[in-house]
Amino acid sequence: MYRKIAAEELANFLGAISHPERIRIIEELRHGELDVTTLQERLAIPQATVSRHLGVLKTQTIVAERKDGRRVYYRLTVPVLASWLISGLDIIGEKSTQGVPLSKAFDSAKKLWASQKR
């Protein structure tokens, strides 16, 4: 069992992830490294914003950088993080369609999860 310190670490970890644009960054990096400009184009947000978000992710060692000339390529430190995150998306599933009761969304998510239980 884990206690306070682990809960704090986990909170910091999730806190670094829980931002729409940072989630999209993680998604974009799912298949491999990308440089900042490419990320900026895909997200369509200011360069400074991308840079700061990458900084937050770096804080928790979620991404790592590799410099090549004037470009900086970022990658997921733990690639499986992306699929872990997508699992979370499955959990909330149909929640995004406002009319549908959330319990149903979680219900279908539960089934999705059953197939990949540890």
Place this chain on the structure above:
Amino acid sequence: MYRKIAAEELANFLGAISHPERIRIIEELRHGELDVTTLQERLAIPQATVSRHLGVLKTQTIVAERKDGRRVYYRLTVPVLASWLISGLDIIGEKSTQGVPLSKAFDSAKKLWASQKR
């Protein structure tokens, strides 16, 4: 593939979870429902604080309540959420032991995860 809205939903979801005490609440509820007083005793924090945290979790339909007399019992809407969260803990693993470089923690976490790939 998912886009902006899904990323926002996921961010809200993770945002509701990413707090040390809320993570501990989820952990406590892993094996079944508990009333507020019991949670308060286990977390050793003010009653009002427990109540607000439960409110935040309720916002994202992470917990549901059942009233019985003057007690209110809370449970995880999707029990598998707890194990999903623990998977996240495995990912950051040894990170909590400050001296150890994080990359090593992620490395060992990667192995743990490999066995339960989708």
Place this chain on the structure above:
DNA sequence: CTGACATATTCACATATGTAGATGTTTTAG
């Protein structure tokens, strides 16, 4: 060198989140 490109950082400000303590509501015991 110099200018343009790629990225990071700083500043000033706005919004969000968290906390303790007091108060309100509902429910049960007597």
Place this chain on the structure above:
DNA sequence: CTAAAACATCTACATATGTGAATATGTCAG
């Protein structure tokens, strides 16, 4: 009915997080 238990909510305040705009840093082309 009344008091106490069990929760929820409100208030006031502090801290954290997010943003755009400007600026700084490093690197390459010519």
